[in-house]
Structure formats: structure tokens, C-alpha cells
Amino acid sequence: MRRQDGTISRAQLRQHGIAPHDLERLLRRRELVRILPGAFVDHTGRPTWSQRAWAGIHHFRPAALAGRSALRAALGPTWRHHDDTALIEIVVPAGVRRRPDPGYDVHRSRRYDDLVLAPASPPRVRVEHAALLVASTLGDLDAIQMLADVCQSRRTTATRVVEAAGTLVGLPRREWLTQVLGDIAGGTCSVLEHGYLHRVERPHSLPQGTRQRPVHGGRRDVEYREVGQVVELDGRLFHNTAAQRDADLERDLVAAVDRENAVRLGWGQVFDRPCHTAGRVGSLLTRRGWVGTLIGCSEACEAPGLWKS
Structure with missing residues (x-):
């Protein structure tokens, strides 16, 4: 039970010599509390996420955590992409049939044995x-x-x-x-550079910048040389070392010394808000002397209106 966060299954109790009348006595004394049919916890309070996850594995067995629930179990409670109030995702072998239960999202897989790490605690994809x-x-x-x-x-x-x-x-x-x-x-920006070209620059008729021009301290990701505007694409989602942060500051310093306007764009601006980004880059280029016209990528595109404003 310690290994299973205070939970245990009916089958495990039976394996350890707990007869049905012994289990009923433990339940009457509230030494065990039923969470799901065939799954019990050792306290009367609200079960934690981990205890509900274990209860699902006991109830639907053979079963393992899947999807976001598998990642939550592997990466811990601080993993920011998980909502502990969401349904717990469970996977069972393709031939297993179990009645659905509120709070659990159960899938069947023909590749159960290949995908599941059975010795993990709890078992998970x-x-x-x-x-x-x-x-x-x-x-x-x-x-x-x-x-x-x-x-x-x-x-x-x-x-x-x-x-x-x-x-x-x-x-x-x-x-x-x-x-x-x-x-x-x-650690490169290849995907982000591709996204900027195909989501921001070309669809909105921005001028085509020069890519990866070598300069002191590194390379320019995108440079609009005729108007002196630089776009740096920061493909790293983290700055987990002082050296990485220092390299970023060095690039910005070089741009300032060369009297170039430099802006830094990330994943959000390129993939989540490409039209707004195109509008703002177009505005920067116009202020620097670009005489072209920004064009919307669709009827719903907000870039031209943002640029004119």
C-alpha cells in the first residue's frame, strides 16, 4: 500500500490472506474506504490525484495510465500541462471490456504490451x-x-x-x-525560421529578408538590409544556462553597435499570432523606409488593419 500511495485492490487483499469477512470488518472500521469497485484507500478524506489514478488501475485492471495522465505520473505534480480535475486517462488491452466509470476516460489498445511500462509505479504508457x-x-x-x-x-x-x-x-x-x-x-531555430517564412513573411507580402548572414558574434536570422531591420527568431523555449543568455545579449549588443533595429520573436508570435506579427513587422519596416504594401493572407486577416493603425 505504501508503494501504491495508500491504495490496494480487492485481488491484492485476497492474495495477502484477507478474506471477504475481514475486508467487510476493515470497511466498517473505516480502516479502508472504497474508491471504486474493487479499489480501496487507507483514509476517509478526499483521495489525491495519485490515489484516484491508482484506483482506476485497480478497477480496470489490467490497465495503465495513458495520455496526459501518464505524463502527469511520470513528470510529477508540478508539470504545468496537466489539470488534476480532468478525467484520468486509462488504457487497457484491446480484448478487455470494462464498464465505464465517471472520472475516467478508458481506451483500448492492440499495442498495450508495447506501449506500457508495466513495472512503473503506477503502470503507465x-x-x-x-x-x-x-x-x-x-x-x-x-x-x-x-x-x-x-x-x-x-x-x-x-x-x-x-x-x-x-x-x-x-x-x-x-x-x-x-x-x-x-x-x-x-538547439537550432529551423522550425521557427520555416514558420516565420511561411506564416508571417510570404503570406503577407513582406519583403524577403536575408537569412543567416554571418556577423560578429553569430548570424542574423532574418535581415531586411535595405531598411536596416533585423528579426531574431528565438527557437529556444528556455534559457537554462548563463551562456545562452550571454549569447542573446551579445547579439543584441552587436545589433546596437551596427545601428540596426533588432526585434526578437518567439514561437507564440510566429505560430499563434502570425497575422498580428506581420502587421507589426510591416509597421517597423515602413518606419525604416519600406515602400511596399502589406497584404492580408485571407479575408479575416488582421495584419493590414493593424499595420494601417
Whole structure:
């Protein structure tokens, strides 16, 4: 019970010599409290998330945590992408049939044995597979942030997640997810640069900037040389070392010495708000002397109106 956060199943009680009449006595004395049919906890208060997760595994057995619940169990209560009030996700083998229960979202899988880390406490889908399956259902920015957080947790690496992607048949957006993971693994801005070109610059008829021009202290991500405007694309979602922070400040200092206007854009501006970003970049370029015209990427595009304002 200590290993299972104070929970135990009816089958486990039976294995340890607890007869049905013994169990009834423990329940009457409130030494055990039933959470779900066949699942018990050793206190009368509100069960914690971990205890409810264990109860689901006991009740639906053979079962393991899946999706966000698997990641929550692996990465701990401080993982910021999880809502502890949400349904607990459970996976069972394809041939298992269980009656649904409020508070749990149960899926069946033909690859149960391949995906599940059975010795884990609690049993759960492997971090790499869970991260990919969850990320494949999210929008671009949320998927990038979640994958980066998982890889930075030290529970896995981007390389291992890429390897896992090759084992998931029919994984949605496999190529894009692999690109993002490659970006995380290599510390480059390739995905972000591609996003800026295809979501911000080209669809809104901004002038085509010069890419990766070598300068003292590094390279310019995007440079509009005719008007002296620089766009730095910060593909790293973290600054986890003093050296990384120092490199950023050095690039900004070089831009100031060269009398270049430099702005720094991240994942949110490129993937979540590309039209607003195009409008603001267009405004900067116009102030610096650009005589072109910003064009909306669609009828609903807000960039031209933002630029004119």
C-alpha cells in the first residue's frame, strides 16, 4: 500500500490472506474506504490525484495510465500541462471490456504490451509515446511547448521521442513533430525560421529578408538590409544556462553597435499570432523606409488593419 500511495485492490487483499469477512470488518472500521469497485484507500478524506489514478488501475485492471495522465505520473505534480480535475486517462488491452466509470476516460489498445511500462509505479504508457500521442492532438504552439517541457524534464530526450515516433503507426503530423523534436535536440531555430517564412513573411507580402548572414558574434536570422531591420527568431523555449543568455545579449549588443533595429520573436508570435506579427513587422519596416504594401493572407486577416493603425 505504501508503494501504491495508500491504495490496494480487492485481488491484492485476497492474495495477502484477507478474506471477504475481514475486508467487510476493515470497511466498517473505516480502516479502508472504497474508491471504486474493487479499489480501496487507507483514509476517509478526499483521495489525491495519485490515489484516484491508482484506483482506476485497480478497477480496470489490467490497465495503465495513458495520455496526459501518464505524463502527469511520470513528470510529477508540478508539470504545468496537466489539470488534476480532468478525467484520468486509462488504457487497457484491446480484448478487455470494462464498464465505464465517471472520472475516467478508458481506451483500448492492440499495442498495450508495447506501449506500457508495466513495472512503473503506477503502470503507465511510456513517456515518449504518451508525449507524441498527446502532442499530435494539440495546436502547433501547444504541441511545441509540451514536447519541449517533456524533453527538458530529464525523463527522456528529444532523440528518444523521435525514435518512438517511428514505432507509432498512423501517428498524425509525424513529419512536423519530428521536425520540432529535431529543433529541440539540436538547439537550432529551423522550425521557427520555416514558420516565420511561411506564416508571417510570404503570406503577407513582406519583403524577403536575408537569412543567416554571418556577423560578429553569430548570424542574423532574418535581415531586411535595405531598411536596416533585423528579426531574431528565438527557437529556444528556455534559457537554462548563463551562456545562452550571454549569447542573446551579445547579439543584441552587436545589433546596437551596427545601428540596426533588432526585434526578437518567439514561437507564440510566429505560430499563434502570425497575422498580428506581420502587421507589426510591416509597421517597423515602413518606419525604416519600406515602400511596399502589406497584404492580408485571407479575408479575416488582421495584419493590414493593424499595420494601417
